[in-house]
Amino acid sequence: MQKLGEKTVIATTYKNVVETELFSDVFVATDSEIIFDEIISIGGKAVMTGTHETGSDRIAEAVQSIDCEIVINVQGDEPFLKKEPLQQLIDVFKKDEKNEISLASLKIKINEKEEIENPNAVKVITDLNGFAMYFSRTAIPFHREQSLEPEYFRHIGVYAFRKDALLKFAKLPLSPLEKTEKIEALRYLENGMKIKMVETDFVGVGIDVPADLERARAILQSFHLKK
Numbered sequence: 001m002q003k004l005g006e007k008t009v010i011a012t013t014y015k016n017v018v019e020t021e022l023f024s025d026v027f028v029a030t031d032s033e034i035i036f037d038e039i040i041s042i043g044g045k046a047v048m049t050g051t052h053e054t055g056s057d058r059i060a061e062a063v064q065s066i067d068c069e070i071v072i073n074v075q076g077d078e079p080f081l082k083k084e085p086l087q088q089l090i091d092v093f094k095k096d097e098k099n100e101i102s103l104a105s106l107k108i109k110i111n112e113k114e115e116i117e118n119p120n121a122v123k124v125i126t127d128l129n130g131f132a133m134y135f136s137r138t139a140i141p142f143h144r145e146q147s148l149e150p151e152y153f154r155h156i157g158v159y160a161f162r163k164d165a166l167l168k169f170a171k172l173p174l175s176p177l178e179k180t181e182k183i184e185a186l187r188y189l190e191n192g193m194k195i196k197m198v199e200t201d202f203v204g205v206g207i208d209v210p211a212d213l214e215r216a217r218a219i220l221q222s223f224h225l226k227k
Contacts, residue, residue, distance in 0.1 A: 007042075010035055012079040014044050020083040022090060028076065029055075029062035035076075053174060054184040056159060060170030063163060071166050073159040081158070085202040089160040092196055102165035103188060104196040105132070106156035115154065122155040122183055124197060132195040135183045155185070156202065165193070 007015070010028065018026050028039045028046040039046040052058040059073045070093055074081060085106055092104040107124050115121050119137040127133055134140060141150050161169070175190040177183075188195055 008038055009079050010076045011038060011042050011044075013074065013076050013081065014039060015042070016079065016081055017074055017086075018044070020086055022083065022086055023072065024068070025066075027062060029058045030076075031058070055157075056161070056166065056184050057170045060166050063166065068163055071161045071163050073161065073166075075157045078156075078158065082202055085156070085158065085198075085200040088198050088200055089158065092160065092198060093162070099162070101196045102162045102193065103169075104160045104198055105185065106158050106200050106202070107153040107197045108156060108200055108202065110152050110154045116152050122157070122181075124153050124155040126153075126197050130197055132185065132189060132197050134189070135181065135185050137181055137183070153197075153199070155183075155197075156200065159185075 014026065014028055017023070026045065028035065028044065029049050030036055030039075030046060031049050031051050033048075036046045036048055047062040049058050049061045052061070055075060056073055059071060063071050070090070072086060072089060074086075089104050089106065092101060107126075110116060110121070110123075116123070116139045122135055122137055123140050124135050125133050125140050135155055139152065143150050169188060172187055172191055175187040177190055178186040185195060
């Protein structure tokens, strides 16, 4: 419930997603009465859930009784998320006429050594068709051959599920690599399922540690100065 300007981080994220006008409905799924009351107080919609290990497990409980085909899981700590990357994810399913893709997510190219080596920045590598091969908090791929310049991509934790795939995901136990890396997407991969990765230029600020919050406040302040 940290403040970002005059609003809380979760309220800012919720407001931004609603204002994209991409979705038939937007809910905040939470096990916190404080967060639930915060969203209701601003005229939003919220669903109380039980305690869960991951956001996707929580979303799965929340959407069980909701009639929908595609579910977008936006982390509550992405206050600057824009319309364009969300539209990119939706377009994946619009183009998937054979319903071969059940989960899509976002990645962005990174170049700074500090970010590449930062364990809070989850890296992803993909196959030649753009499907995730692995996610890690370490720098992947390993740069062994100095004459080559590998590309590094950071995973942006926004997931787009087909509803049936999300419900299936939530029934699976936490997988060994998921427990090791603390990355929920690995449960999907370890169970032999595919994740389509979509490259975006959206940078964003996922607020995981206090330094991220300070950076977000600085960005918000710069927005105000430009107006």
